[in-house]
Amino acid sequence: MNLHEYPTDHRGLAVLDLDECMRRLRQVVVGRIVFVHDGEPVVLPVNHGVDGNDIVFRTTWGAKLQQAQHAHLVAFEVDDFDEQLRRGWSVLVTGKAEVVYDENEIDRLERLGVHSWAKVLDPVFWVRIRPQQVSGREIRTD
Amino acid sequence: MNLHEYPTDHRGLAVLDLDECMRRLRQVVVGRIVFVHDGEPVVLPVNHGVDGNDIVFRTTWGAKLQQAQHAHLVAFEVDDFDEQLRRGWSVLVTGKAEVVYDENEIDRLERLGVHSWAKVLDPVFWVRIRPQQVSGREIRTD
Numbered sequence: 451m452n453l454h455e456y457p458t459d460h461r462g463l464a465v466l467d468l469d470e471c472m473r474r475l476r477q478v479v480v481g482r483i484v485f486v487h488d489g490e491p492v493v494l495p496v497n498h499g500v501d502g503n504d505i506v507f508r509t510t511w512g513a514k515l516q517q518a519q520h521a522h523l524v525a526f527e528v529d530d531f532d533e534q535l536r537r538g539w540s541v542l543v544t545g546k547a548e549v550v551y552d553e554n555e556i557d558r559l560e561r562l563g564v565h566s567w568a569k570v571l572d573p574v575f576w577v578r579i580r581p582q583q584v585s586g587r588e589i590r591t592d
Numbered sequence: 593m594n595l596h597e598y599p600t601d602h603r604g605l606a607v608l609d610l611d612e613c614m615r616r617l618r619q620v621v622v623g624r625i626v627f628v629h630d631g632e633p634v635v636l637p638v639n640h641g642v643d644g645n646d647i648v649f650r651t652t653w654g655a656k657l658q659q660a661q662h663a664h665l666v667a668f669e670v671d672d673f674d675e676q677l678r679r680g681w682s683v684l685v686t687g688k689a690e691v692v693y694d695e696n697e698i699d700r701l702e703r704l705g706v707h708s709w710a711k712v713l714d715p716v717f718w719v720r721i722r723p724q725q726v727s728g729r730e731i732r733t734d
Contacts, residue, residue, distance in 0.1 A: 462711035480673045480680065484626050484633045491626045491667040493635060495682045525633040531622045536709045538622065540637045567678045567731050569604035589709050 459587065466586030471541045474586065475528055476500045479565075483507070483579075484525040485517045485547075498526070499564035505543060505579040506550070506559055510571045518547035518577040526579055539588035543581045550576040601729065608728030613683045616728065617670055618642045621707075625649070625721075626667040627659045627689075640668070641706035647685060647721040648692070648701055652713045660689040660719040668721055681730035685723045692718040 456464040466474070475481070481498045484491065494514065496507040505526050509515050517524050524547045531538030550556055559576045598606040608616070617623070623640045626633065636656065638649040647668050651657050659666050666689045673680030692698055701718045 461713060479675055480671075482624065482635060482669065482671075484635045484667075486628055486633055490665055490686060491628055491633060493624065493626045493667050493669040493684060495671055495673070495680070523632055525626075525635050527624065527635040529622075529624075529637055531637070533621055536707070538637070538709065542635060544632055565678070567680070571603060 454590075456588070458590070462590065463587040464590055466539070466541065466588060468584055471543075471584045471586040472500065472503060474530075474539065474541050475505065475543070478528045478530065481505070481507075481526050481528040483514060484527065485513070485522060487513045487516070497564055497566050498528075499559070499562040501559060501562060501578070503581055503584075505545075505581070506562065506564065507577055508564065508566055508570065508574050509577055510574055514577065515549065515575055518549045518575070521546050521548055523547075523582075524579060537589050539586065541584065541586040543579060544583040545579045545581040547577055547579050550578050596732075598730070600732070604732065605729040606732055608681070608683065608730060610726055613685075613726045613728040614642065614645060616672075616681065616683050617647065617685070620670045620672065623647070623649075623668050623670040625656060626669065627655070627664060629655045629658070639706055639708050641701070641704040643701060643704060643720070645723055645726075647687075647723070648704065648706065649719055650706065650708050650712065650716050651719055652716055656719065657691065657717055660691045660717070663688050663690055665689075665724075666721060679731050681728065683726065683728040685721060686725040687721045687723040689719055689721050692720050
């Protein structure tokens, strides 16, 4: 679908549909997980994959894992901006995080091709975000 | 300071010092503001500037402004990733947001060269984030 065919919001941004949002979530390999930890908003980049419509990523002991263990509502964002052209887009997902414990499922996720750039520390857990809301916006340049 | 001179954290990521974090906050023109709205984590890209050590951006009526009107704790993130080289960095700021009402201050911020790519709707407010915590990490490639 051409960008010009998307409806616009009150700020003049193109409103991306769900298929396009999912396509863009698959297209980039780094996203940002956002959650509330000890009452404070936290945002951390992660290498992610898309499994069906779910966002998946690896993590180890820490605040990201705690969110998933307690099935907290988290947000996940991907975007891409071109400073020269002053254009860009972003996709925001909100959903509950959960740790993947099923071994067959873990085997499948390991084959998704999600590579952690940072050193991976043991033990490693897979976290799945099941989207409840997905929205995307793109800045039109004309 | 060369990246190799920075200490590393337990994941092997270089820990950027405050000067370097501020330099990178100035270097990019789009960041992501993160806050809690109606109990849900929200992350939205904004064109930002740096005024002293504060993050500043324009906004209009909406959730971002509400955060500032209530002096809520928000987070702000900038990053840059190179998918081919599998390297990248991110800087995270946490601080209280506040609306700028002083006219002299607004005049000064207007001259910072912060350009909103999206259509700017009236009325426009400047929001300032006064950092309480600033941290930055970079993935070493060797």
